Amino acid sequence: MLQNTRALRRASDVAEARAAVTSRRPKWIFGTVAAGVVGAALTVGLVSAPAAGAEIPDAVADVTSFVTGSPQPTGKSVDDSAITISLAEDAMSAATALSSEVAASGLDLAGAPAAVDTTDLTAWIDRLGDRDDLSAREVTSLTAYTVTGTDEIVAETAALQQAYAAAQQRKVAEEQAAAAAAALAQANTVEGAKATARQMMSSQYGWGDGEFSCLNSLWTKESGWNYQAYNKNGGATGIPQALPGSKMASAGSDWQTNAATQIAWGLGYIDRAYGSPCSAWGHSQASNWY
Structure with a gap:
């Protein structure tokens, strides 16, 4: 018990x-307690003026003691x-x-x-x-x-x-890096590189399926769409066989590891030098280089 x-x-x-901590209403609480003390005192006839110099009792302790009949801390x-x-x-x-x-x-x-x-x-x-x-x-x-x-x-x-x-x-960050690595790995496959080239040449140069057919023939001959391709005899590098490979740095610092960067450089080169992939493919067929 x-x-x-x-x-x-x-x-x-x-x-x-x-x-008490939550309400933040000390005046209301004090008023309620004080009223209770006075009401209780009046009920039992205990109201009297304190003697001069007497200590005023604690209102809360008095009420608690009165109600419970036991002294409080x-x-x-x-x-x-x-x-x-x-x-x-x-x-x-x-x-x-x-x-x-x-x-x-x-x-x-x-x-x-x-x-x-x-x-x-x-x-x-x-x-x-x-x-x-x-x-x-x-x-x-x-x-x-x-x-x-x-x-x-x-x-x-x-x-x-x-x-x-x-x-x-x-x-x-790790999940994003893993997703980016997976996307890069997919883009670096032959099919991924072809899909990237098709989308890029259409959106940036307006070249359609006919031009892509020529580009496919050209880069299949040059590198087999392998972003790691390297010609030991001349030093040509990557999918477009840039010579030297460092030229592709103008399209991105990741030119050695990213097929999309190589493709971006290669399409830009074809546009500047030949005007279209089919023109570049025609030159390659005639001269064995482009």
């Missing part, structure tokens, strides 16, 4: 503390402890929720702690919850420990959130 009474009192203290220490417990429990809830989310994500936090340890703070809250059996000094000490522990939990939760956000960003 005693344990149940303590638990109920602790729950009541925490609930009142949360309400100092009101301020009870309120401070309840508020401390309330804030600490909120901090632990946030830390526990974030730790669970991080664990479920399976993300690598690059060496950062993957969870917030709330063991010590839980112990201090439990001890502070049984403050009716503690001395004022012990309550003060435990309250200080709980406040410090709460601050540490809040800081560790913020650090975990930051590490978690960084891990999420790394995952997105």
